[in-house]
Amino acid sequence: MDKVKFSFILNGKIVAAEPDLYSTLLDVLRDYFGLTGVKRGCEIGECGACTVLLNGKAVCSCIILAPSVENCEVLTIEGLTNKELRLFQEAFITAGAVQCGYCTPGMILSAKSLLDCKLDLSIKDIKLAISGNLCRCTGYEQIVEAIHNVANYLKQKEVF
Amino acid sequence: MKYVGESVLKEDAWDKVAGKAQYVEDIKIEGMLWGIAVRSPYAHAIIKNIKTEELELIPGVHAVITAKDIPGENRVGPSAWKDQPVIAEDKVRFFGEAVALIAAESKEMVKESASKVIVEYEEIKVISELQDALKKDCPVVHTDGNVFLERKIAKGNFRNAKKNADLMVENIYQTQSVDHAYIEPDSCLAVPQKDGGVLVYTSTKSVHHDKEEISRVLGLEPSKVRVKAATIGGSFGGKSDIPLICMTSLLAVKTQKPVKMVYSREEVFHITSKRHSYIMKYTHVVRKDGKILGVKVDVLIDAGAYKGYTPSVLGRALIHAVGPYNVDNVSVCCRAVYTNKTSSGAMRGYGVPQLCFAYEAQMDEIAQKLKINPLQLRLINAFKPGDRTITGQRIKSDIRFKETIKKVGKIRENSENTNIQPSTEKSWIKRGWGMACCMYGNGRTGQPNPGIAKVQIEDDCSIMIYVGSPDIGQGSNTIFRQIVAEILQINIDKVNIISADTEFTEDSGTTSGTRLTFIVGNAVKIAAEDLYKKLSLFLNEYGLDLPLDNCLIDLVRKAKEKGTKLFGRGFFDPPTSPLDSKTGQGVPYGTYTFGTQYVEIEVNILTGKIKLEKFIACYDNGRVINPTLYKGQVIGGIVMGIGYAFLEDLNIWKGKITNANFDSYILPTSLDVPDIDVNVVISSDELGPFGAKGIGEPAIIPTAAAIANAVSRALKVRARCLPLNLEKVIEMTQRRDIL
Secondary structure (H helix, E strand, O other): OOEOOEEEEEOOEEEEEOOEOOOEHHHHHHHHOOOOOOOOOOOOOOOOOOEEEEOOEEEEHHHOEHHHHOOOEEEOHHHOOHHHHHHHHHHHHHHOOOOOOOOHHHHHHHHHHHHHHOOOOOHHHHHHHOOOOOOOOOOOHHHHHHHHHHHHHHHHHHHO | OOOOOOOOOOOOHHHHHHOOOOEHHHOOOOOOEEEEEEEOOOOOEEEEEEEOHHHHOOOOEEEEEOHHHOOOOOOEOOOOOOOEOOOOOOEEOOOOOEEEEEEEOOHHHHHHHHOOOEEEEEEOOOOOOHHHHHOOOOOOOOOOOOEEEEEEEEEOOHHHHHHHOOEEEEEEEEOOOOOOOOOOOOEEEEEEOOOOOEEEEEOOOOHHHHHHHHHHHHOOOHHHEEEEEOEOOOOOOOOOOHHHHHHHHHHHHHHOOOEEEEOOHHHHHHHOOEOOOEEEEEEEEEOOOOOEEEEEEEEEEEEEOOOOOHHHHHHHHHHHOOOOEOOOEEEEEEEEEEOOOOOEOOOOOOOHHHHHHHHHHHHHHHHHHHOOOHHHHHHHHEOOOOOEOOOOOEOOOOOOHHHHHHHHHHHHHHHOOHHHOOOOOOOOEEEEEEEEEEEEEOOOOOOOOOEEEEEEEOOOOOEEEEEOOOOOOOOHHHHHHHHHHHHHOOOHHHEEEEEOEOOOOOOOOOOOOOOHHHHHHHHHHHHHHHHHHHHHHHHHHHOOOOOHHHHHHHHHHHHHHHOOOOEEEEEEOOOOOOOOOOOOOOOOOOOEEEEEEEEEEEEEOOOOOEEEEEEEEEEEOEOOOOHHHHHHHHHHHHHHHHHHHHOOOOOEEOOEEOOOOOOOOOOOOHHHOOEEEEEEOOOOOOOOHHHEOOOOOOOOOOHHHHHHHHHHHHHOOOOOEOOOOHHHHHHHHHOOOOO
């Protein structure tokens, strides 16, 4: 198969890849860069397990052709700062928002894309932001609570 | 107590959030091949010929396997009945059944090569529907007739009860087949070993059973097969797909290279097991004061193409057919039927949510006809201590089922929600409330199913728990750590666990049947107690003092000097007895979990859309060991039940599932979830570890039933069929059987 060479910013670093022409971003992230925090669930952009941030926006990496992210910024769960990760870990685990964990990285990136925009959040805002991420274990309530707690914490930090 | 009753955090969750947890697909081994199954495009056909020669010449293709190449027995099954071939021999019985296997050097190559296998089929008429399988001129799926199992259970005399009754309510109900829809697709990685054996990483609810199946199919000594669960991305009764783990192992042993197989989402839908669809006929005969005198139940169960779990699901259905109600005269008959669909299996609730939908609709109809408050009707008939179940088992003195109904009633009164009044503003919005109750036996039905555990003090001064049953994400490992920390009175951070690895653990049974907390938890507790007893003697001998936290280092040193390993072993098998084959009498379960759910809804009669306003759940669950995990099971179960009630439905055409991905098979999202108020009544089970019982399956059982009752109340038309999708709700609004 034809190969195509392109470069983009992955988790803050400029990288280059030369995958098959029709590779998806999911394939490239998992197979080329070994970022297995990006999960494969349905491969048609429905379950959200493969969610990454593309220029700050949550997208399903399974339905994006890899070369189309040339010169874009891509963030995966592995690219969170230690501080951010710790914050999400504590909030999610305390609220009981993690069971099997397969949806969790995608869920957190959807949450991050919302939190990066605003911190004054209604429950509805949060539910909308994660409505593209399927979770079969928890029933969502605990995930919504966790994200709400992260927002409140960040808001307080802004005030003081 | 320091740890039992506390929301101790799940130790595996840190890596899961960070994206570091390794699921099967994430494990990579140098030189690994990819495996794929060539699958039948027909649901029912004779295999005339398979041509693979051309394929074997392609560079990069390392192996092609058909049924004749299987060294052991080409039959698998999750229970005693092994009737499913790993690779079809002369006939395919469901869409997508494997006819050949290929291993090749890359994912792309293996996919491409699958299309080059030429298979000649002769189609046979497909049996898609349960009713069709019963018709006289219908072809048979196997040689033994399509109705392959019929079992009955009876108590008292239903006919006499009918004579004495003031009211008879008789109806037919039907439920659909649904998918587990765990988000991690089934996958397996098999690594050949130097001794001719194989190491298998899989996503499973039972490593020990997987090991037995693999060794039988490969014709290997069991000691040469090691199965180890990777991080498991959800199970809910599914996983492993037994053919998958055998296929991957076959390819690995044949090529002598590591082989990985990962199902696409479509494969997961087409191939793996499903929840059974039922057709149920219920006849309740009732006295005018609301006392149910007798119930007659006939159930037809769609087993799919192979027996799978059906005989065992059917056994549980018999016992749970009447629900959590004390009825003296009962007659239940369940029949299992083959169709040309993938085999129906174990799914959260194990054959009971279907029944609950039907018997709870009956309860509401009885209440309405007798003009008794539905809550009151349930209280009149609810099991209480001293009553006898359908199998003659006495309801234990610690059962607090009625309290769950009363508590739900009280919460509902206190909330004074006016939502249940008809809306005056929008005439197209109808409102209603519904409730449903359930009971669920913890563990396998009337069979020995012991939990076995070992708790050992390791050389690094940690405490290690060894348990065979996997943590499928629900948090059983955390529950076990809490139990051990509590018994040994040690800081829980020092307590670790190895689970789901056949190399290091004994067979402690599958993670199913709501058995982990109640049964395996007991084994873990007994193991910790055993260790504690041994420790006390040891400490005395060496003049060391508890607590363990302070003396652990000295203790480990002394033990090393003496050359002893300090460990305890626990075994717990609930006191059950098999059911008598004639009378159906016996003690099928060590204990039962009881519960009640209540829901308020809005229905838009123009669109058919159901909007959930509020949910209340209350369980007699014994003591809750971890409140956060308990809540997680209840809410997760309810949301899965919401999908079952009005979203999820496998559409089948000529045996083929036509909605085999999440664009058309619709799961509940965050936007479908209402406020859920999760409660327990204070209770303590006399057998459970620290008084605990299981909640995994009871959590889903009443949900669809409660929603259906609410929709029926809102529309004044009785729902008899699941799911209540838009079309069915609109159809209901056009019916005229005004309640």
